Amino acid sequence: MLILNKTAGVFFKPSKRKLYDFLRSFNFHPGKVFLHKLVLGIETSCDDTAAAVVDETGNVLGEAIHSQTEVHLKTGGIIPPVAQQLHRENIQRIVQEALSLSKVSPSELSAIATTIKPGLALSLGVGLSFSLQLVDQFKKPFIPIHHMEAHALTIRLTNKVEFPFLVLLISGGHCLLALVRGVSDFLLLGKSLDIAPGDMLDKVARRLSLIKHPECSTMSGGKAIEHLAKQGNKLHFDFKPPMQRAKNCDFSFSGLQHVIDKTIMQKEIEEGIEKGQILSSAADIAAAVQHTIACHIAKRTHRAILFCKQRNLLSQSNAVLVVSGGVASNLYIRKALEIITDATQCTLLCPPPRLCTDNGVMIAWNGVERLRAGLGILYDTEGIRYEPKCPLGVDISKEVGDAAIKVPRLKMKI
Ligand code: KG4
Ligand code: ZN
Secondary structure (H helix, E strand, O other): OOOOOHHHOOOOOOOHHHHHHHHHOOOOOOOOOOOOOEEEEEEOOOOEEEEEEEEOOOOEEEEEEEEOHHHHHHHOOOOHHHHHHHHHHHHHHHHHHHHHHHOOOHHHOOEEEEEEEOOOHHHHHHHHHHHHHHHHHHOOOEEEEEHHHHHHHOHHHHOOOOOOEEEEEEOOOOEEEEEEEEOOEEEEEEEEOOOOHHHHHHHHHHHOOHHHOOOOOOOOHHHHHHHHHOOOOHHHOOOOOOOOOOOOOOEOOHHHHHHHHHHHHHHHHHHOOOEOEOOOOHHHHHHHHHHHHHHHHHHHHHHHHHHHHHOOOOOOOOOEEEEEOHHHHOHHHHHHHHHHHHHOOOEEEOOOHHHHOOOOHHHHHHHHHHHHHOOOOEOOOOOOOOOOOOOOOEEOHHHHHHHOOOOOOOOOOO
């Protein structure tokens, strides 16, 4: 019944019995007519199994998500084969839930959109394989989705935002600044030269053993740092924002992370505690770390806004900065960015926190955007592959660096 595309590099095949039950489980709704095109979005690029059905006008008809955060917190990071196994165990249920909640049967869909790049190979493979089976079964068009493009365009689902706009994507796997000129037209202004801010926050949270903190035990690293920072004093530690002399829009977090690691080690000696116990100064460290990365992110973004204004790349009357990705749910970082947008007369827009982290809605919405623009809709999926590494748009970061724009100092009173 199912033909697996070997080029997809995935070998996940639910039993025929299970699949038959899955397909039979949909209620069909005779007489029900959908006025708008409907897209099912499927996301498995990292550690969330997510699906959603969104209509052409942006109505979210149904969504479901299974987060692996708790499992990965226990193992101290994402182990790709574990993530793959959890995606395999949950994808059928999650897609089924999203469809059932939306009261849409697969035959009523206009297309199926799935993240195929970038991300963890083993995780991407599960979503792609599952989607190709659905596409084949129901003879639907397939829309391959770039995970970061989907994060960038989510704002157009929640707000009326026209192209072009500037986007800052900050998550566990990515850190980039791009100008969005169209549905699949991006100019990359800057990116992290090493790790992403969420990755760094996760590492610092692990080093601080925040999983053992009663208030933070189920939170992601970044969320735990934000939570604890509220109880701390950022002035007790003085971490310098990275790359202060580089007049470009790139980012760096690993040097800062090593400095923090060293500070934590020193504090452990001072407080006479073993690695793995919680420092009495953990909240102060969290506050200082959060402040330092907020300043770093704000400064690079400030330069990107000035570059775009200098080159007339943004709307004169309504320049917009969109911030998204898991780290964008951090309210302290948002406030730092607000200082920048206030100073540059830009509008700062962020999707609601649940749409900042990975979700199925953003994938379905990207499918809708592509469907409306007639871009990247596949009627034949022969040869389709997932791509663990994939840049976003055209990289003009060198040109941005060559412009060497000096950024005026702003008081970061957050
Ligand atoms: O976008 P996302 O769900 O997944 C990808 O990385 O693509 O982002 C997850 C990252 C994690 O590193 C997590 O620690 C971070 O976002 N994060 C936060 C917050 N909530 C999640 N970082 C800072 N503050 C938060 N409130
Ligand atoms: Zn993401």
